[in-house]
Amino acid sequence: MALDELNEQIRACRKCRLWWGAKNAVPGEGPLNANVMLVGQNPGAEEDETGRPFVGRAGKFLNKVLAHNGIDRQTLFITNIVKHVTPENRKPLPDEIAACVPYLVTQVNEIKPKIVVLMGTAAWKAPRAEGVEYVETVHPSAAMRFAKIRKRFEEDFAALKKRM
Numbered sequence: 675m676a677l678d679e680l681n682e683q684i685r686a687c688r689k690c691r692l693w694w695g696a697k698n699a700v701p702g703e704g705p706l707n708a709n710v711m712l713v714g715q716n717p718g719a720e721e722d723e724t725g726r727p728f729v730g731r732a733g734k735f736l737n738k739v740l741a742h743n744g745i746d747r748q749t750l751f752i753t754n755i756v757k758h759v760t761p762e763n764r765k766p767l768p769d770e771i772a773a774c775v776p777y778l779v780t781q782v783n784e785i786k787p788k789i790v791v792l793m794g795t796a797a798w799k800a801p802r803a804e805g806v807e808y809v810e811t812v813h814p815s816a817a818m819r820f821a822k823i824r825k826r827f828e829e830d831f832a833a834l835k836k837r838m
């Protein structure tokens with residue numbers, strides 16, 4: 675399936691409760707031949723406004739860590755495990771993840787990245803595709819707030835750069 679078609683399906687999706695409180699779906703963005711995919715938990719308020727992933731505070735922090743490690747954000751495909759904003763930016767619930775994760779599976783199957791970085795415990799629930807390396811790290815919104823978590827996040831991205 676072409677990703678344009680998938681994006682249309684996501685925008686029209688009513689498979690869980692999250693579409694109801696959203697202004698825009700956030701399917702994800704990046705090159706369709708990306709070697710690395712980043713997967714967060716859920717879009718936040720600014721992502722909901724713009725329909726784009728990681729454009730709010732956590733996204734700016736992520737951009738800084740990427741730039742510090744010489745990783746060009748434009749080369750990555752960036753998405754979330756659920757494609758609509760959650761109430762009060764809470765973690766997505768198990769039934770919401772179960773409803774939405776087939777879209778992520780299709781994205782991984784189409785893009786065929788070498789590495790998928792799962793950011794945050796909700797993202798860690800993503801099913802694993804054969805032949806793809808999965809890296810679990812913390813979520814940037816936690817990393818930007820707590821020094822100990824930030825250290826792990828920064829180390830994981832430094833290690834990622836070496837494997838890219």
Ligand code: SF4
Nearest residue numbers: 687690693758773774
């Ligand atoms: S979060 Fe996912 S499953 Fe739920 S309505 Fe949005 S696109 Fe559909």
